[in-house]
Amino acid sequence: MTSENKFVSGTVTGRFSTISRNSLRAGIVFAILLATLVLAVAFPDSPEQAAKDNNVFVAVILLLMVIYWAKIYLNYEKIVTTTDIFLIISSGLFLWELLLGKFALLDSFIFPGPAKVFMVFQTDTERMVDGVISSLGILFAGYFLALALAIPIGLYAGWKKRLFDVAYPIAKTVSPIPATVYLPYSIVLLPTFRASSIFLIFIGAFWPILVGCVNGVFSADPRLINSARTLGLSDSQMIRKILLPAALPSIFSGAMIGLILSFITLTVAEMVAATSGLGWYIQYYHQFANYDKVIAGMILMILVVIGVMNIFDRIQKHFLRWHPVHGEGENSASSH
Amino acid sequence: MVSGLRPPSEGSVLIDGARVKGPGTDRGTVFQDYSLFPWMTTFENVCFAIEHAKKTGERKDIEKTAQEFIELVGLGKFKNAYPGTLSGGMRQRASIARMFSMDPKVFLMDEPFGALDSLNRIYMQDLLLHLWSEGEQRKTVLFVTHDVDEALLLSDRVAIMTPSPGRIKEIIEVPFSRPRLRKDLSVDPNYLALKSHLLSVLYGEMVEEIEKQEKQLEVFA
Numbered sequence: 265m266t267s268e269n270k271f272v273s274g275t276v277t278g279r280f281s282t283i284s285r286n287s288l289r290a291g292i293v294f295a296i297l298l299a300t301l302v303l304a305v306a307f308p309d310s311p312e313q314a315a316k317d318n319n320v321f322v323a324v325i326l327l328l329m330v331i332y333w334a335k336i337y338l339n340y341e342k343i344v345t346t347t348d349i350f351l352i353i354s355s356g357l358f359l360w361e362l363l364l365g366k367f368a369l370l371d372s373f374i375f376p377g378p379a380k381v382f383m384v385f386q387t388d389t390e391r392m393v394d395g396v397i398s399s400l401g402i403l404f405a406g407y408f409l410a411l412a413l414a415i416p417i418g419l420y421a422g423w424k425k426r427l428f429d430v431a432y433p434i435a436k437t438v439s440p441i442p443a444t445v446y447l448p449y450s451i452v453l454l455p456t457f458r459a460s461s462i463f464l465i466f467i468g469a470f471w472p473i474l475v476g477c478v479n480g481v482f483s484a485d486p487r488l489i490n491s492a493r494t495l496g497l498s499d500s501q502m503i504r505k506i507l508l509p510a511a512l513p514s515i516f517s518g519a520m521i522g523l524i525l526s527f528i529t530l531t532v533a534e535m536v537a538a539t540s541g542l543g544w545y546i547q548y549y550h551q552f553a554n555y556d557k558v559i560a561g562m563i564l565m566i567l568v569v570i571g572v573m574n575i576f577d578r579i580q581k582h583f584l585r586w587h588p589v590h591g592e593g594e595n596s597a598s599s600h
Numbered sequence: 601m602v603s604g605l606r607p608p609s610e611g612s613v614l615i616d617g618a619r620v621k622g623p624g625t626d627r628g629t630v631f632q633d634y635s636l637f638p639w640m641t642t643f644e645n646v647c648f649a650i651e652h653a654k655k656t657g658e659r660k661d662i663e664k665t666a667q668e669f670i671e672l673v674g675l676g677k678f679k680n681a682y683p684g685t686l687s688g689g690m691r692q693r694a695s696i697a698r699m700f701s702m703d704p705k706v707f708l709m710d711e712p713f714g715a716l717d718s719l720n721r722i723y724m725q726d727l728l729l730h731l732w733s734e735g736e737q738r739k740t741v742l743f744v745t746h747d748v749d750e751a752l753l754l755s756d757r758v759a760i761m762t763p764s765p766g767r768i769k770e771i772i773e774v775p776f777s778r779p780r781l782r783k784d785l786s787v788d789p790n791y792l793a794l795k796s797h798l799l800s801v802l803y804g805e806m807v808e809e810i811e812k813q814e815k816q817l818e819v820f821a
Binding site: 487491492493495497501505506512587 | 605622623624627628629631635636637638639640641648649652653682683684685708
């Protein structure tokens with residue numbers, strides 16, 4: 265962003281060279297992806313590799329090209345960032361294919377090339393989809409339960425001094441304890457794995473959201489609260505219309521930490537005790553020493569995380585659209 | 601105390617004979633730069649205030665009133681903008697629209713133009729005087745300022761307060777007839793005399809304060 269501005273505000277030649285520099289960098293991304301594609305299609309990993317074993321990998325490379333093109337086409341202002349990210353992704357993919365796929369520098373059983381890994385997405389689709397559905401179901405159930413309880417309690421605790429004095433030290437003490445320590449008891453006490461996982465995620469996400477919420481209310485601008493009090497609001501209106509939005513930026517940062525912890529908790533719980541889900545998928549195939557599927561499981565998990573975080577960001581942007589820092593950045597109405 | 605945010609340590613505040621017990625919408629308030637809620641647009645801010653001032657009323661009427669006052673202060677184009685995207689002057693205009701739209705008995709203005717540049721301040725003073733004199737009945741305005749010219753231009757009575765403890769030191773009637781024009785006032789000898797009197801009262805206070813502090817320092821030294 266800043267480097268772009270520096271160029272745009274420069275001379276005509278400066279601007280021109282920025283454009284050609286950007287297209288050069290974009291060209292490099294396409295070149296790397298194309299090279300990976302050629303490598304994948306022209307040279308088989310091993311004599312017994314059939315052409316169709318490459319199908320999914322080829323599709324992935326083409327998909328990356330389309331996504332990259334669409335991103336710079338639709339959002340040209342962000343070309344520098346987009347290109348940087350795609351440079352990293354495409355070079356990583358290229359090196360993976362070259363060093364592990366073609367040259368097999370490391371034991372290709374434990375470190376398979378991308379073609380073998382991406383093939384899993386075709387051969388094991390059903391189990392993967394089931395895993396994603398199962399994991400996301402547990403994640404969202406626990407996470408929304410945590411949101412639904414932590415936000416009202418946090419708002420109230422931040423507002424009432426006495427409750428705050430009690431709740432805040434407790435929350436700060438309990439929140440660093442990993443939720444998975446409750447795993448043995450939650451499995452004994454709750455009827456199913458699903459219920460106990462939901463409970464663990466709830467615990468894991470609850471504390472950071474609570475701390476964020478209490479902090480948000482407690483650090484809300486007292487001048488705004490005074491301004492609200494001159495309107496003669498009731499306690500419930502005060503909490504809903506003033507304290508909640510005032511605390512929202514802090515609630516969102518707590519909710520973000522809560523979401524990350526939920527993911528970690530879920531994966532650990534699944535690796536220990538589940539019979540489906542993303543963590544289970546990786547653990548299960550690890551036991552069979554099927555490293556193609558272990559790595560495919562990791563990639564799947566990364567994709568799910570990207571998706572979920574994307575949704576989170578969109579929600580945050582929508583709710584904090586008024587906020588000068590977190591908002592959409594369409595604050596051009598300023599100055600007269 | 602007048603806004604009801606803090607109880608008086610002794611005595612009481614009366615408005616039309618009724619005692620002030622807490623914050624209420626019979627007093628409309630404009631603070632220096634934080635009367636508006638940043639998560640509501642200009643329009644939502646004004647609507648929200650009217651809603652709580654009137655308690656009853658159709659949504660349509662509220663929105664119509666809000667629209668009128670926003671246009672009155674010249675923010676029609678910015679009614680859907682969030683305060684964070686407005687300039688300081690625009691924010692204060694929105695605050696004033698909010699205050700007038702609530703139709704309170706008394707206006708409380710706590711250094712409302714303190715954070716504005718001088719041109720904007722002149723514009724806002726004129727706007728305030730205009731809106732105030734246009735009203736059906738001229739409401740009481742309690743206006744806190746540290747600007748002597750502003751005090752003399754706007755007010756009927758000036759109460760000079762001492763810094764900590766904040767007590768009223770002197771109350772001065774401002775005799776000039778309305779409408780007051782800046783260029784007439786600035787050459788009016790009465791105005792100049794009153795201004796120099798005000799300044800000497802304020803300044804005298806400061807000098808005394810400084811001398812007192814110096815004495816204390818001497819004691820320590």
